[in-house]
Amino acid sequence: DVVMTQTPVSLPVSLGGQASISCRSSQSLVHSNGNTYLHWYLQKPGQSPQLLIYRVSNRFSGVPDRFSGSGSGTDFTLKISRVEPEDLGDYYCLQSTHFPWTFGGGTKLELK
């Protein structure tokens, strides 16, 4: 199984500041079709996860451009600039290149 190592576990931030979350996979996430199926989610307290970024760097509908994703192969990053209160919660990466699909352990973005 592909192990997704997400860091840090907890990330204290100031409103208006920047946050960066890393997700590393135990093997390449490049599919045989050339696509890389690495996605990022935010789960706000008491809510379902919501898709932020799909296939490494594509913002989902309605996601502010403060969110950006980058990376390739086994190393991926989610950056949040100008953090707002509604950005607080648990962030997860997910790989759907290889079965079984696997999530990172999560990063809690909280106020400093």
Place this chain on the structure above:
Amino acid sequence: EVQLVESGGGLVQPGRSLKLSCAASGFTFSSFAMAWVRQAPKKGLEWVATITSGGSNTYYPDSVKGRFTISRDNAKSTLYLQMDSLRSEDTATYYCAKDLAYWGQGVMVTVSS
């Protein structure tokens, strides 16, 4: 607007069965793969099952393979998860998801005697 509404959760004894449903609306259900993802209390997310748009292919992690069965009724725009031989470690909120992009509100399953 995409809507996914799960139902069928509850308290069940270990070894018993439960069937979850997910009623979909706002999109052409038969055109999309669907999935179930679960989250144990205070824990992270775990993928549980995926089914292709026509229902011909299904995929599971080892943790539920042989015990859980994902299925769909495209005429009713409904996704199902049949859960047999339930264990305490299956206690979780179960979410259905369209294309991993849209998620329902979740339904709680508690396995306990």
